[in-house]
Amino acid sequence: SAVISQKPSRDICQRGTSLTIQCQVDSQVTMMFWYRQQPGQSLTLIATANQGSEATYESGFVIDKFPISRPNLTFSTLTVSNMSPEDSSIYLCSVDLGAADTQYFGPGTRLTVL
């Protein structure tokens, strides 16, 4: 497995502001992913963060709202832009170690938008 950390662990933000979430892995990984987990719900993939190229977004998610950076093989950021209360969720990053399509998750960032 891998040790994955996220910052911040939680935050309370005002409507209209933006928050950048960081994800750090203790080893180099090719595939990093960002998920959203709305209150009481399951996990939904936002995008795949590709090192050296633009992120690949899933249907319903756009780069203007969720810009992603992937500057190297151990780090990625997800920004939640122009936030509204509907963005209140847990945001999780995950990594695929490349062994066999198995993803490991970070501890998550709990975001509350007022």
Add this chain to the structure above:
Amino acid sequence: GQQLNQSPQSMFIQEGEDVSMNCTSSSIFNTWLWYKQDPGEGPVLLIALYKAGELTSNGRLTAQFGITRKDSFLNISASIPSDVGIYFCAGQALQNSGGSNYKLTFGKGTLLTVNP
């Protein structure tokens, strides 16, 4: 898109009892994964299944990859209070168009409560 039906939604059991939960899909998956999520934490991988018919154990946990590749179950034997949490199944299938080729589709989760 692909959907996973996970059942039951919740379970209330006594310590020491065995537990079984399952996921079914109308689509074929190449990989089935089972995760446990504690409050305020990210999901933790419990068991990964890669071959149809595969039966894998991890301590008191046993999971199987259905022979049709459209279903999987997770059993927990002799439950203990720390088994409390939400259990998610997730399936992975190669995507042919749009989005990520490594997309995991998650079930809605099974909330397990264990009474000591």
